[in-house]
Amino acid sequence: MGKIIAITNQKGGVGKTTTAVNLAASLAAMQRRVLLVDLDPQGNATMGSGVDKGELTLTACDLLLGDHPIGEVMVAGLPGGYDLVPANADLTAAxxxxxxxxxxxxxxxxALMPIVANYDYLxxxxxxxxxxxxxxxxxxxxxVLVPMQCEYYALxxxxxxxATIEGVRRSxxxxxxxxxxxxxxxxxxxNLSNDVSSQLQEHFAEALYRTVIPRNIRLAEAPSFGLPVLLYDKTSKGALAYLALAGEMVRRESGLAEGLESGLENPAVAAPVIDMTQEDTAGVVFVKLKERAS
Incomplete structure (x- = not known):
């Protein structure tokens, strides 16, 4: 049975779609069966996967409205090695x-139930x-996987x-x-990136992936070519970082303790999926960074 992971952050511009596309490609490169579901009306994950959102006849909108089963909506066999449920602005109407x-x-x-067993990761x-x-x-x-830009307001x-995750879990x-x-x-x-990273390590160590995704020009360029960075420049720091993240995710899932050899920051031990409550996050990082900034 495949594992379904929502890649979510209520703040835009944090690398959410970049993470979705490149994690999908990296997991696929590790011989995992992957489905990427684009649920954003902007359709950036669709375009970044090499699918023209303007040419689509069926999208995630049709899936949610129940007009078509997932097998008809899905785009299979993308260059990145994963399958895609594409999206465009039609999703706003859904x-x-x-x-x-x-x-x-x-x-x-x-909608996902009939095909969950066909994949390792959705x-x-x-x-x-x-x-x-x-x-x-x-x-x-x-x-839920939360990409966080290393900046003040992200925290x-x-x-x-x-709190949102808690509410959904309860109800x-x-x-x-x-x-x-x-x-x-x-x-x-x-300096602020280092401060934010240090505070995350100090207060949320169990929830924090040790792999760090750097700012990288190749990561920024790849979507304009409709490619995951692994296909655009497999030797770039961005490509290596997402391969490391995929490896860390697989090791967490399998419970293995050894990390991949890499020049990037990688895990030495496997970490569990976390139960984090709102109280765990309440103002701890925010206050300390505010003190540093003053």
Missing amino acids: EVELRDVMHKERRLQR LIDSPPSLNMLTLNALVAAQS EGLSSLV LNPALKLEGLVRTMYDPRN
Whole structure:
């Protein structure tokens, strides 16, 4: 049975879609069967996977509305080695049409059921907001992966996001866990990046992936070519970082203790999927960084 992971952050511009596309390609490169579900009306994961969102006839919108089964909507055999449920602006209409539908928050969960066993990982790229699409992702998922840019305001929203996960777990999906936090767009020359990274390590060590995703020009360029960075430049720091992240995720899943040999920061031991409550995040990092900035 495949593991369904929602890649979510209510703040935009944190590397969420970049993580979704490149983690999917990296897991596929490790011989894992991967489905990427684009649930963002912007369709950036679709375009970044080499699929023209303007040419689509069927999208995630048709899946959520129940007009077509997932086998008809899915684009299989992409160059990145994974399959894709594509998206475009039609998804914005899905929220309106689902407004009065019973169990509307479970539409994605039900749509994925027939094919979950066909994959090792099903990754959902959620919109950067809390809406019905994000709720569908959280209800369908077993765990939540949170990309976090190493900046001041990224930490401010962590407590709110954890509260959202708690609420979904209490009312709709008791099995939902926090998969972990991933530091993205990290620049070691930036003092604030180092401060944020250190505070995350100090206070959320169990939830924090040790792999760090750096700022990297190849990562920024790859989407314009419709390619994961692994296909665009497999020797780049961005490609190596996402391979390391995929390796760490697989090791967490399998419970192995040894890390991959790499020049990047990688795990030495496997880490569990975390139960984190809102109280765990309440202001600890935010206050300390505010003191440093003053």
